[in-house]
Amino acid sequence: MNIKHLFFLCIILLLGGCKTEEKSxxxxxxxxxxxxxxxxxxxxxEEWFEIPIVAxxxxxxxxxxxxEVIAAESSAIEGLHFELESHTVAINADxxxxxxxxxxxxxxxxxxNTYEIALSLILNEENSISGKSPRTKVTLQRCYPxxxxxxxxxxxxxxxxxxxxxxxxxxxVRTHIDENSDNTVVIEDMFYEGYDIRVQLDSTNRLEPLxxxxxxxxxxxxxxxxxxxYGNGKLMIGYAPEGYISYYSTYENFLLLxxxxxxxxxGTVGYFGHILEWISDDEAERIMREGF
Numbered sequence: 001m002n003i004k005h006l007f008f009l010c011i012i013l014l015l016g017g018c019k020t021e022e023k024s025x026x027x028x029x030x031x032x033x034x035x036x037x038x039x040x041x042x043x044x045x046e047e048w049f050e051i052p053i054v055a056x057x058x059x060x061x062x063x064x065x066x067x068e069v070i071a072a073e074s075s076a077i078e079g080l081h082f083e084l085e086s087h088t089v090a091i092n093a094d095x096x097x098x099x100x101x102x103x104x105x106x107x108x109x110x111x112x113n114t115y116e117i118a119l120s121l122i123l124n125e126e127n128s129i130s131g132k133s134p135r136t137k138v139t140l141q142r143c144y145p146x147x148x149x150x151x152x153x154x155x156x157x158x159x160x161x162x163x164x165x166x167x168x169x170x171x172x173v174r175t176h177i178d179e180n181s182d183n184t185v186v187i188e189d190m191f192y193e194g195y196d197i198r199v200q201l202d203s204t205n206r207l208e209p210l211x212x213x214x215x216x217x218x219x220x221x222x223x224x225x226x227x228x229x230y231g232n233g234k235l236m237i238g239y240a241p242e243g244y245i246s247y248y249s250t251y252e253n254f255l256l257l258x259x260x261x262x263x264x265x266x267g268t269v270g271y272f273g274h275i276l277e278w279i280s281d282d283e284a285e286r287i288m289r290e291g292f
Contacts, residue, residue, distance in 0.1 A: 042104030066122030192220030
């Protein structure tokens, strides 16, 4: 065997001798909920939600765990307000994660209420910390599906701007859906004729439906608002400061919008709140006939 062959043989032996050591775990394997609180928005009776549980490290063999509803600490009633898919949950061999499945029964949940469920895992001593059963709190809240078309048509606009500068509490406005932008409502002639205002509705989080102005927009002219020209003559509406949260309701069909109203290069007029409440065509016709 020449030197070259001997060199390659040594390399092969060295590579063959390299073994990846499997991780070994020692100590108790604790099982617990991934978080102490869970909140779910319930749209119907069919949607299942998952409540994760986790072990300290993968289990050697399949581990079945009991799940208990602590009725004395719950405002929701099993079978009336919610269902568990099972009262046991299994962590499979060589795994460390599993999930309890739960669904709300929307038809029995009041829209303005929240329903709490206290859950506990039934474990043996070696899988529980200090012998205590892990617990978590689940909150269910009824939600209604988002449909952008519900925010088109007639609406009653009540605004601190109109109260302060237009000598009226409420006005009747029309809105339509902006076909060129996702989930965007156009408020026609919001305060002054010829000046429409666009607002986007964000339905990403069904529990926190948010509304946002589509950037700074011209609300009207300073001449019409104040009887004289300030700056460039444009009265602007823009974002409110941090902490003012604009949102909408899919159940009650209203929109609460906070904004800054200002004149560029002149300054802020103030911060104002605007509420739009969508109404039927019949109610709008009544208002047009009789007023507010």
